[in-house]
Structures are given as structure tokens and as C-alpha cells.
Amino acid sequence: MSQQSMKIEAARAALEYVENGMRLGIGSGSTAEEFVKLLAERVNAGLEIIGVPTSERTAKLCTELGVPLSSLDETPQLDLTIDGADELDANLSLIKGGGGALLREKIVAFASKKMIVIADGSKVVEKLGAFPLPIEVNIFGLAATKQAVEDAAGKLNLTGAIKIRENRDGDEFKTDGGHLILDASFGHICDPEALSNALHAIPGVVEHGLFIGLADVAVVAQENGVEIKTAAL
Numbered sequence: 470m471s472q473q474s475m476k477i478e479a480a481r482a483a484l485e486y487v488e489n490g491m492r493l494g495i496g497s498g499s500t501a502e503e504f505v506k507l508l509a510e511r512v513n514a515g516l517e518i519i520g521v522p523t524s525e526r527t528a529k530l531c532t533e534l535g536v537p538l539s540s541l542d543e544t545p546q547l548d549l550t551i552d553g554a555d556e557l558d559a560n561l562s563l564i565k566g567g568g569g570a571l572l573r574e575k576i577v578a579f580a581s582k583k584m585i586v587i588a589d590g591s592k593v594v595e596k597l598g599a600f601p602l603p604i605e606v607n608i609f610g611l612a613a614t615k616q617a618v619e620d621a622a623g624k625l626n627l628t629g630a631i632k633i634r635e636n637r638d639g640d641e642f643k644t645d646g647g648h649l650i651l652d653a654s655f656g657h658i659c660d661p662e663a664l665s666n667a668l669h670a671i672p673g674v675v676e677h678g679l680f681i682g683l684a685d686v687a688v689v690a691q692e693n694g695v696e697i698k699t700a701a702l
């Protein structure tokens with residue numbers, strides 16, 4: 470099965486968790502987009518949900534396909550968020566933000582009673598960190614913030630390149646909130662919670678892509694079928 474087919478299978482299996490009347494957080498990225506397409510089919514067949522998108526891109530796709538949307542201001546409490554991930558471990562700690570939507574994704578997941586991660590098997594890791602950690606930062610004081618991130622990580626024995634994310638045309642990538650992303654290639658992160666706390670202590674850091682204690686279930690599509698994972702701890 471191709472990776473794309475696995476994304477579709479994970480999205481299809483996650484759709485089983487969606488019930489009529491739900492207020493639904495809708496994730497970003499290619500796996501989440503497969504979910505949106507399948508959700509739209511169900512909505513057009515009569516399923517009633519209201520969605521809160523985690524990015525402008527997801528909002529556009531939902532609108533094009535007829536998925537009704539609300540905002541987190543109008544609908545501040547959600548029943549379920551379904552979103553992809555760049556990495557997930559056995560505790561269902563995640564790295565997210567490969568698509569740059571991590572801030573809104575985390576706000577939406579936090580506002581939800583439950584979060585389900587959808588992924589193909591390649592996203593499952595023993596230790597987080599092979600995927601560079603996205604860190605969303607304010608433009609003001611960028612060099613100082615980057616230095617502070619390096620210093621904080623160094624105290625946790627995490628070293629490695631920290632790069633300002635660029636678009637394909639070489640310009641700085643800007644998030645939907647108008648911030649920049651630092652992609653930190655720290656390698657294996659032994660203590661994600663300690664790193665999360667250290668990053669949150671830096672004023673220029675808006676948010677980071679470590680999602681700890683947010684995901685309740687992971688729906689992971691492997692070659693031989695879909696596996697439902699719950700946190701090991």
C-alpha cells in the first residue's frame with residue numbers, strides 16, 4: 470500500500486469516531502486533508518457537524534467541499550479534534566508543525582475533549598526528534614530568541630542546527646499568525662516535557678511543536694491494516 474493510501478485509510482478509520490452533532494476540530498496537512506475529503510462526503514450525505522479549522526488552508530478546503538465551519542470564538546468548546554502528526558511515540562506525544570500550523574493546531578486540540586491523531590506507520594517512532602522540531606517565534610528579536618533556544622536546548626544536552634524555515638522561493642515562511650518557524654534538528658529528545666517547559670520560558674517563543682498529553686488515540690495505518698493506539702502511560 471502506498472503512503473498516500475495509508476493516509477486515506479487512517480482518515481477513513483478516524484471518521485468512525487465522528488458523531489452527528491459534533492463540534493469538530495479539523496487538522497492540517499496531507500493526512501488531515503484526506504480526512505476533510507471523506508468528512509465532506511458524509512456531510513453531503515446528511516451528517517451534521519460544525520468544524521473549526523486549524524489553518525487557512527484547511528478552512529479553504531472545507532469551504533470548497535461544503536463542510537460547515539465555525540471559529541473557536543463562536544464555538545470555544547469542541548468535542549473532538551482529528552489531526553495528523555509528523556511523529557508520534559508510544560505515549561502519544563507528538564511532533565507537529567511540519568506544515569507550519571502548530572499554534573492553531575495546539576489551541577484547537579486544547580479546546581477539545583478528545584484528540585485523535587491520524588497517521589501512516591512511518592510516523593511512529595521510539596523517541597521523538599528525527600523530524601526537526603518546529604518552533605514558532607515572534608519576528609521581533611529573532612536572533613535573540615534563536616540564541617535563547619540554542620542555550621535552553623544545550624542545557625538539556627540537545628544540540629544541532631536550528632534553521633529559519635523558508636518558502637520554496639527562499640523567503641521566510643510565515644505562519645497564519647504572521648510568525649516565523651525555527652526548525653530545530655536536535656535528534657532524539659529524551660525528555661520532551663523538559664524541553665517543552667524550557668521553550669515555553671523563552672518570551673520570543675510563541676509555541677512549539679511538541680504536543681504532550683493532548684492526543685488520546687492514534688489511528689495508524691500500516692501495510693496490513695489500521696491499528697488503534699492509546700497512550701502507553
Ligand SMILES: O=C(CO)[C@H](O)[C@H](O)COP(=O)(O)O
Binds near residue numbers: 555
Ligand atoms: O502538524 C501538521 C501541520 O502543521 C501536520 O499534521 C503534520 O505536518 C503532518 O502532515 P502530513 O499529514 O502531511 O504528513
